[in-house]
Amino acid sequence: MSKQFSFAALAGASCITLAALATPPAAAAPALAAPGAPIATLFSGTTSFAHTARCSQGPAGVVRTPDGQAQRVMVTAAHCFEVKGEQVEPVVYAPVRANGGVEYPRVGAVEKQRTEFALGNGELMDFYRIIDEPDWAVVRLDPGVEASGTSTSLDQKGRGPSAPVAITGVKDYRNLGPGELISIDNAGQPICKDGMRTGRSCGVQLFRTQNFVWHFGVRYESGDSGGINYDPRTGEAIGLSIVGLGPLGNSQQVDRALEDAYGIPDGQVNQAFTPATPAERADFAPLYEDIGQFSPEAPETVDGPQPREMLDNAVMGAQADAAQLSAEAAQLPSAPNPVAAAQDLAGRADAAARGRAGEVRAAIDEYLR
Incomplete structure (x- = not known):
């Protein structure tokens, strides 16, 4: 925002200039939008965060839409806002340590969300549609909410944090062609994730479908959903944690999410999306502190890195x-x-x-x- 000065103030311009030079600029608020950090949601009709959904954050940055608009966003999983038997408000909050406890400042609101596949009459392609149904939500950040492009995480007991990784861009896979159900062009490549439940873990990519990268060894648990998955060699955002079945899991591709949300042509995601720069993150509360406000049985903290992270x-x-x-x-x-x-x-x-x-x-x- 530009400042306007009146002509009458010109006489004191030198004093104003000296005072401005002597006064350090105000520090930016710690980032509430940060890859791997926790998020909380609210059910309709309640103001309590007890027993509501918890998920993790994906990449944050600025997306430039084909019509020339620039928007500050964070990407996470759509199913974080789809809890059976409950109406979830499409708003994201962040559990942070504050005033001797845990508070929940607002991060932003869901602007775009996946469109579910339409099923046919039980033919073979219906099975493919079910396992490849997109699972993304784009959260538009509220004014004044800062974002960080550095991925790191604590696990549910406060262990960590994992070493910070700067997110450099998005892994822009080519879209599969007509009739092409899977591709193995990513087979053997590494993949890591940060999440609020299990912290950081890494594995290897196996293959991919139109929407998902399938991998082995990463291991997700409830609460890791929506957290960033990235290539540890390049810092490129690959996807969002979605489903884990033991060591086998799948990751919603970030490039597909942004393409579908904003009509970005295949192969041009990095021209349209710029990750946030590394910045100081808010003091996010681990799950044991978060739920400890509502349950006396919350686990105690354990210092040091997780055993899986060490391995x-x-x-x-x-x-x-x-x-x-x-x-x-x-x-x-x-x-x-x-x-x-x-x-x-x-x-x-x-x-x-x-x-x-x-x-x-x-x-x-x-x-x-």
Whole structure:
């Protein structure tokens, strides 16, 4: 907002300028829209957050619609607003620590939401439609609500936080063609998630359908829904946590959500959506504190990283070492002294393998304890 000055104030302009220089700018409020952070909803006709739905946040940023409008948004799962037997208000709140307890400032309201597939007469394609039915909601942020582009999370007992990851953009998969039910062009690629229930976990992509990336090893639990899924190598947002069946799960593709919500052409999502910049996040309350206001049986906090996070980090560290050493090995023939370079590489590889093996073993012991 521009400021207007009257001519009468011109005489004191130098004093105003000096005062302005001496006064530091007001700090932005901590971000309430932040990937991996918790959200709460309200049922119609109540002002109490006791026993209402809890979910997690997906990516936040600015979307530019084809008609030239720019909107500040956060993407999450549609089913967070579809609780059986209840009417859920299409408004998002964030549980944050404040005034010695947990408060629920408003984040924004649902602006766009999935359109359910129309079913036919029980033909084979109906089964495909059911398992590939989109599950996204776009929340328009309220004025004054800050957003962060950094993904991190605490688990339900307050363990963590996971290491911050800057979200750099959206993984823009090509849309499947007519009659193309699945694609394996993503098979073997890594995927990680942040969520308010189980914190961070990582796995591997298996295949994808029109709306979902299917993966193994990530593991979702109730409350992780809507949380960001991303590529740990690039920081690109892949999807939103939707359904977990043990180690098998699926992630609503963020590119499909934005394309469908705003009519963005395939392949142009990153021209239309810009993730929020990294920013200080609000002091989000973990689930045990949130529900502890309403139930004395809430679990106590446990300090330190989750066992699963420790194991994921140890394995990913070993994979990173292996990739780096492999790249160095490929350069050995062009080294000034290939023999000496190979001996040095072998020594460092042995040391790295021994160190990483100890980390992985310790993480496995902690995970199985």
